[in-house]
Amino acid sequence: MTGPEIEETAGAPQSGMMPLITRLYPICRSITGDGVRATLDILGGEIELERHEIPSGTDVFDWTIPPEWNIRDAYIADGSGRRLIDFHEHNLHVLNYSTPIDTVMSRRALAAHVHTLPQHPDRIPYRTSYYQKRWGFCLTHNQWQGIPDGDYRVCIDADLKAGALTLGEVLLPGESETEIVFSTHVCHPSMCNDNLSGIAVLTRLFQWLSRRPRRYSYRALYVPGTIGSLSWLWLNRDRLDSVLGGLVLTGLGDPGGLTYKRSQQEDSCIDRLAALALADGGEDWEQRGFSPFGYDERQYCAPGFDLAVGRLSRTPFGEYSEYHTSADHLDFVSETQLQGALRACQRFVEYLEADRYWVNLSPCGEPQLGKRGLYGALGGSGGPDEFRLAMLWMLNQADGSRPVSDVARRSGLSMELLAEAAETLAEAGLLAPADAPASERKQ
Amino acid sequence: MTGPEIEETAGAPQSGMMPLITRLYPICRSITGDGVRATLDILGGEIELERHEIPSGTDVFDWTIPPEWNIRDAYIADGSGRRLIDFHEHNLHVLNYSTPIDTVMSRRALAAHVHTLPQHPDRIPYRTSYYQKRWGFCLTHNQWQGIPDGDYRVCIDADLKAGALTLGEVLLPGESETEIVFSTHVCHPSMCNDNLSGIAVLTRLFQWLSRRPRRYSYRALYVPGTIGSLSWLWLNRDRLDSVLGGLVLTGLGDPGGLTYKRSQQEDSCIDRLAALALADGGEDWEQRGFSPFGYDERQYCAPGFDLAVGRLSRTPFGEYSEYHTSADHLDFVSETQLQGALRACQRFVEYLEADRYWVNLSPCGEPQLGKRGLYGALGGSGGPDEFRLAMLWMLNQADGSRPVSDVARRSGLSMELLAEAAETLAEAGLLAPADAPASERKQ
């Protein structure tokens, strides 16, 4: 499943993402409960995680942390005790957050609690009922059609009790306390693209980030959807000023191209750099405007926060038929696609780090490059003429008001080449880093 | 002449616009005189009007109210006393504002005072000379060709005497003193599109407005062209700050599509909402940039006022051959076209009223719609999914800085649906109306 270009070292934490996804796949996750904890246990083996437990009943802005849900067993059995539907065969068989039940009922009475997909008769749908007390089973349509009339034992051995909601986070401090947030949801049970792909890419991204110098601080959030991101926002409500923005990562392993959904701000540096990174990445990609419909970006972009958080995915949710069904299994995602998404995230981070403001220390005319040995200097990313042009652009534009990405856009030169030229000029004493203008700074 | 969809109740004031136009058609109007008063008399039977009389000689900015013109009779008669041309057959036969004359002259001498349209030999042209003392006759070219050489009695029984200029206005107060002005010119004699159509649509619009709740105040102006709008501006020069903007209505009954001419400001809320209303209206339409050539919008948009007043018409003046001729008669306009223009005005008003600024009272994340019974709520204008999306957009965008029209443009959802969503959210205590930002407010 890993492409030939992917370095795979057995047992090494960075050894591809499919092995990690394969380990996480069987766990029955929900917005609360031991499934999330088991997931974070495994991730904790890959990267040092901090955990938060927020007790049931806690008021989180307009919401309340619900009772914790844990499930041990569930089945529909016939008169002989034979399990026709068994939670242990697929955890999607149970309506997520089902209340417990243990009774005998007719097929007809059971029908009101059964969800199928007639248009995809061999797929189990994924259904939830977090805030309305209900119970239910999700079956393939073929399974349901194969159950004759009669009475059946219907059992869901689950708890809904005071407990907690569990969050995982990783903070990688950088030179600045200004931070970039990457968020992914950990509440979905056995589906790979939604959202083990997001979990895997986020984990590998932060392993990579942990080994490189960082101008910004970076925060990974492993959160249950909606209530989880709201909980993190609530816990951190007094320090959100330090968040410059970030990305929600989800749906990154399917066969489609990359899709960037812009933040509510639409033209923040996050939005500009994410689009630039995808455009330069060589993969098919598209971008879409913000809408308040989707994943946790809708919480980060709510008017009370208005953080510059976009979303990176491949095929957007709801636009592929495997979405929210048992067909979103291990074969639906591939190492190649996951690696492509990881590289896009890495390029985005590299651009963020490179996108400094610089000021020319010798601004009256072009400084004499020749006497500094820079006239025919070579950058790693370009020939001498291109590198000289990059130096001239940086010298000309470095008035402290324009980040490197502006120079890239205007000059048509790459972020890499310009950043390299800036570093070279800084070493020669010709440029110095400048603070971002107040309008772009968070703290 | 009324289309099948138009409700026609004999004698009811709202019974279509053609009957009103038919009553107004025979009157000889000018920029002053009894024709305007007779017109306002008839309109006063439809809607309560206030009248102003501004005496001749009054200085109105750079202009002076001219002497009042009234005409009783005019003709060209042959030696036998037979009237070859008779004002009582068509009031366009006399150069509007002609000085009186009663003499006998040769056809050759008369020629200098005769206006015809050789390219449309059966149409009488419309000509005026308000500020230069002249007299003249307007004939069809065929009539003029049919008059043999010889001497003719030429008589114009008219006065140019100290009097007044007459304005009519209607004020419909709303919650706010900020007002929207609709202006139409009442100085043209027997022509239907220019401008009985504007007069009829304005009157029906204000009858409709008088029966609906109003956030803004609305003012209808029935004014002679140029000098009339200037007179109203002069009378109201100390309170123009309360005018948010408005529309000049003219030429609304011809067979062409609707044309919106933007105000000098080009991108005021008036301009944006007028364009949006026409775009949503389903009729053919176009918009044009401002130019200081046209009807009274050139006065409202003069730099000393710079009011956001655009112009709504069908085929712009001068772009149809019937313009300013006797061919602009009762058959040139139709109830269907007038009703379409009225509906466009009504939609513009509805959009103005709906285009509020809202502020989210629960801005930290999405509020929990489910616990308020709003998750599957239905709006009158859309299904549950679309209505939920409209609520999410309003919640996300309601930071007090964006009117509903901005949300409509960004979301692609309709003004109606978004306004309905906002009202629903306001009833649930989630949104509150906000003042327009200072840059958009007039008082």
Place this chain on the structure above:
Amino acid sequence: MTGPEIEETAGAPQSGMMPLITRLYPICRSITGDGVRATLDILGGEIELERHEIPSGTDVFDWTIPPEWNIRDAYIADGSGRRLIDFHEHNLHVLNYSTPIDTVMSRRALAAHVHTLPQHPDRIPYRTSYYQKRWGFCLTHNQWQGIPDGDYRVCIDADLKAGALTLGEVLLPGESETEIVFSTHVCHPSMCNDNLSGIAVLTRLFQWLSRRPRRYSYRALYVPGTIGSLSWLWLNRDRLDSVLGGLVLTGLGDPGGLTYKRSQQEDSCIDRLAALALADGGEDWEQRGFSPFGYDERQYCAPGFDLAVGRLSRTPFGEYSEYHTSADHLDFVSETQLQGALRACQRFVEYLEADRYWVNLSPCGEPQLGKRGLYGALGGSGGPDEFRLAMLWMLNQADGSRPVSDVARRSGLSMELLAEAAETLAEAGLLAPADAPASERKQ
């Protein structure tokens, strides 16, 4: 060589540009030395010039004025004393700024000091080494191929001694001290397009400018490339606030269309008017964005100055094969092309002068044009209807915030017609000139 439309009076200073170029062509110029002085001597016969001599060793921002270079003779001679290559046949034969040498060496040893153009074997390349001490010869590739192995006398009789760098400038004062700078480089030896064309057009432009009224002050700069413009900037560093902007003139005689390269500001009034002047000029033209690569515009546009200085040329340097070779000779440029460039510069100046800010003194509605005899007035550049429209546009837009070029862009009317309308209205007391807004003013 002069086209039939060019008025040619023998001996008159304005008699075409080719005669001037022909006189300047033989002189061996460099960034310092007597070649520049001889050039300024000839130009001083055309227009009154002021000269500056800046001593070698003077620090000019990041640069230092180099030793002065003067050359008397140079050749490569065979054993018999026959000159195979002779500086007196073409001054491009010597690497500009060569150190002196007089020795005998083998062809093989000489090869390291010889520059040719194998792809254009009959052209001598132009090469310089101002800041690295070197010597060298430039030959046609055919010449070099024709020199057999053997020993040769190699002689360059040149000085590099303390001296000065020479600048020429012309100031034509106007009503305002705000000045427009036209700059051209005078450091290139015998090449016509680069840059005798720039020198000739600049000289004729200022002769023309000296005879017309001037709202702005105009300054012509005849400067050696890079170090010369930097020297002028350094000498004037305390008064650069008075420079509104300007143009670098170079490469104006080749057969290509006109090319405007925008200043770093990209949308200054200089940039807008230069583009408008070229668009209205009727010649093929294009514009390009700024880049910090090129001629002296890169110095004027450095961040420490950021003057709105664009560049006017025909085919941009490096995009024609004759560039920087002996093929850039008298036949490569033509009077017709030079005259076209001169007309473009004149139109640009006319637009600059016309691009005033005006304020309407009767802003409350349209003033009554009829009572001032302006209703049917005729402008020189348009019929009565077009002239009236131009007056209406000027009256409407004249709020003191919009230059005439904005009105031209918005109305589609020409700068000439609008400027004429403004003057007519000013004579009638309806408009008055206004100061440019602070954001557009330099002092």
